[in-house]
Amino acid sequence: MNAFFAPRADAGQIEPLVDGHGRTIGDLRVSVTDLCNLRCQYCMPPEGVDWLDHSEVLSFEEIARLVDVFASLGVHSVRLTGGEPLVRREFPKLAAMIGRIGGIEDLSITTNGFYLERDATALVAAGIHRFNVSLDALDRKRFAQVTRRDVYDRVIAGLQALEGLEGVTAIKVNAVAMRGFTEHDVLAFAELARTRPYQIRFIEYMPIGADDWRAEDVLTGEELRAMIETAYPLVPTEHEPHATARVFRFADGDGEIGFINPVSQPFCGECDRVRLTADGKLRTCLFSHYETNLRDPLRGGAGDEELRQVIRDAVWRKELKHAIGDEGFRKPARTMSSIGG
Ligand code: SF4
Numbered sequence: 001m002n003a004f005f006a007p008r009a010d011a012g013q014i015e016p017l018v019d020g021h022g023r024t025i026g027d028l029r030v031s032v033t034d035l036c037n038l039r040c041q042y043c044m045p046p047e048g049v050d051w052l053d054h055s056e057v058l059s060f061e062e063i064a065r066l067v068d069v070f071a072s073l074g075v076h077s078v079r080l081t082g083g084e085p086l087v088r089r090e091f092p093k094l095a096a097m098i099g100r101i102g103g104i105e106d107l108s109i110t111t112n113g114f115y116l117e118r119d120a121t122a123l124v125a126a127g128i129h130r131f132n133v134s135l136d137a138l139d140r141k142r143f144a145q146v147t148r149r150d151v152y153d154r155v156i157a158g159l160q161a162l163e164g165l166e167g168v169t170a171i172k173v174n175a176v177a178m179r180g181f182t183e184h185d186v187l188a189f190a191e192l193a194r195t196r197p198y199q200i201r202f203i204e205y206m207p208i209g210a211d212d213w214r215a216e217d218v219l220t221g222e223e224l225r226a227m228i229e230t231a232y233p234l235v236p237t238e239h240e241p242h243a244t245a246r247v248f249r250f251a252d253g254d255g256e257i258g259f260i261n262p263v264s265q266p267f268c269g270e271c272d273r274v275r276l277t278a279d280g281k282l283r284t285c286l287f288s289h290y291e292t293n294l295r296d297p298l299r300g301g302a303g304d305e306e307l308r309q310v311i312r313d314a315v316w317r318k319e320l321k322h323a324i325g326d327e328g329f330r331k332p333a334r335t336m337s338s339i340g341g
Contacts (some may be wrong), residue, residue: 001105003167004127008071008102016074017311019284019318027077027242027273028070030063031340032094034278036083038112039148040136042176043209044337046148052338056279058295060090064097066276066294069307071103079108080128081340083278086115092122099127108132110174110341114151116158124167131162132172132341133198137181138188146181163197170199174260174341177202177219186227194232194255201245201258207324208286208336215325221246221259228257242272268321275339282311284318286339287332 017025034052036044058066067078078098085091099107108130109123116133123131135155137143143152162171175182175189182202193200202224207213225234225248234248234257244267245258261267268285275283280295292314297307323329332339 001169002099002107002127002129004096004099005105006100006102010072011103014072014074014308017070017315020316021318021320023270023272023318024074025272025274025315025318026075027079028067028075029079029081029273029275029340030067030098031081031083031276031278031338032063032085032091033057033083033088034338035087036112036337037087037114037149038084038151040134040176040209041146041148042178042205042211042213044335045210049210049335049337052279056295058278058280060094060097062280062295062298063094063276064101066280066298066307067098067104068101069304069311070276071101072304073308073311074103076103077106077108078104079110079132079341081110083337083340084112084114085109085340086111086119092119092126095123095126095128106130108170110134111158112147113155113158117154117161120158120161120165124165129167130170130172131168132174133159133162134174134176134341135159136175136178138185138192142181142184159196159198171197172258173198173200175200175202176205177221177224178205179217179219182219182224183227186224187231190228190232190250190255190257193257194250194253199247199256199258201247201260203260204263206262206286206336207329207331208339210335210337213331215263218263220264221261222264225259242270243267262322263324266321266324268319271318271321274315274318277334277338277340279338282314283334283339284314285322287322287324288319289330289332291334 281291
């Protein structure tokens with residue numbers, strides 16, 4: 001629970017946000033910047049991408065205002081992402097502004113961990129209590145191969161800075177699983193889950209980056225689980241509603257390992273998520289081909305009710321599911337680096 005959580009005065013007075021398939025939206029992913037200090041192969045080219053102009057990026061006050069409008073519509077969980085959120089200057093100040101918005105019970109972050117050792121204490125003080133850290137390899141060379149940066153030790157130090165920090169309720173390590181790459185570290189990740197207070201989750205490789213995704217490069221959750229069970233039998237845990245991960249615990253002891261399988265076992269039926277991009281666009285699905293501009297009405301002086309109506313209309317048209325693997329599937333024009341996890 002967000003340490004600064006407070007119920008809203010208008011709770012229950014405003015209709016919840018429901019899409020055209022009857023799903024209630026409760027989770028907002030907010031990309032606070034499209035900038036990132038790493039260059040992961042499956043996400044962006046070595047030279048980076050065309051970054052947003054500063055004037056296009058929402059200010060702290062604009063982000064907080066929009067989050068407050070979403071919270072008035074029943075959104076109770078906010079995840080702050082990027083690009084890499086911690087490259088945005090004074091990020092903990094923004095996190096604190098959001099942590100104090102009524103109705104936000106859960107405040108978390110997805111980060112590549114590079115700045116965690118520097119910012120961990122300030123982030124917890126701001127109200128962030130759950131941390132998702134991206135780490136695709138447990139070997140320095142393979143880490144540098146996939147991220148194009150030799151900063152493995154910084155990320156590990158960042159993770160360790162979270163351990164034992166009061167106020168941290170969850171440390172999750174997200175590893176994008178790719179055939180021919182992740183197999184090298186599968187058992188090492190399992191051992192990390194057994195020995196450190198991290199929930200390790202493998203995420204199936206998705207067609208959402210700037211690279212040439214191929215279905216045959218997807219290492220499925222089931223394959224990964226079978227590899228782990230050659231050494232460590234796993235027991236399924238109870239599945240939380242809306243959760244993207246299928247979480248297992250080790251039959252013989254501590255630790256949990258999860259599998260996020262959007263390609264082989266999509267979880268769209270329970271999806272309660274929408275996304276706000278750094279330039280103020282509402283995306284109703286990670287794989288959307290259209291976006292709704294919230295920044296311009298906001299900067300144009302729209303009131304909260306007007307903004308709520310724009311959001312409601314967009315959410316009503318939320319996609320039932322992604323179309324990966326379907327005839328005619330097209331990657332969205334906007335890539336993961338400016339949508340966020
Ligand atoms: S692909 Fe779209 S609909 Fe499916 S879970 Fe992700 S955001 Fe939700």
